[in-house]
Amino acid sequence: MDFSHIIAEDKIKKAIREGEFDNLPGRGKPLVLEDLSAIPEDLRMAYKMMKNAGMIVDEGSYKKEFMQIEDLLANCKDSQQKKELERQLTEKRLRYQKYKQKNSSHSSVFREYENKLNDLLS
Numbered sequence: 001m002d003f004s005h006i007i008a009e010d011k012i013k014k015a016i017r018e019g020e021f022d023n024l025p026g027r028g029k030p031l032v033l034e035d036l037s038a039i040p041e042d043l044r045m046a047y048k049m050m051k052n053a054g055m056i057v058d059e060g061s062y063k064k065e066f067m068q069i070e071d072l073l074a075n076c077k078d079s080q081q082k083k084e085l086e087r088q089l090t091e092k093r094l095r096y097q098k099y100k101q102k103n104s105s106h107s108s109v110f111r112e113y114e115n116k117l118n119d120l121l122s
Contacts, residue, residue, distance in 0.1 A: 062096045 015021060036044050050056045069089045076082045 057099055059096075062092065062099075065092055066096075 021027070036047065039047050047056065066089065069085055069092070073082060073085045073089070076085060
């Protein structure tokens, strides 16, 4: 163990003794671990950081919500409730499209970043 690890361990032990970790949210609860097996190991930390920052949204959850609302619409008899479900579906689709446009590789932000990288590498 090198010097920085020893210092870090000492600080962690001191914080435990002083009870600094006692009131953390989720204390005593099991960790919810994500299955990141589909993501290459060297990209997992970057993926987690981007997801925690709200840069990555699970597209599957959007599609699942679309299907649930569409199923409700197909079985809905009340016209007022049907209008509300259609509004919800439209809102979710617009939010999904906005997310896709913002994070697409064709966005102006991506092109600007790509140009800066190319300038640095040239």
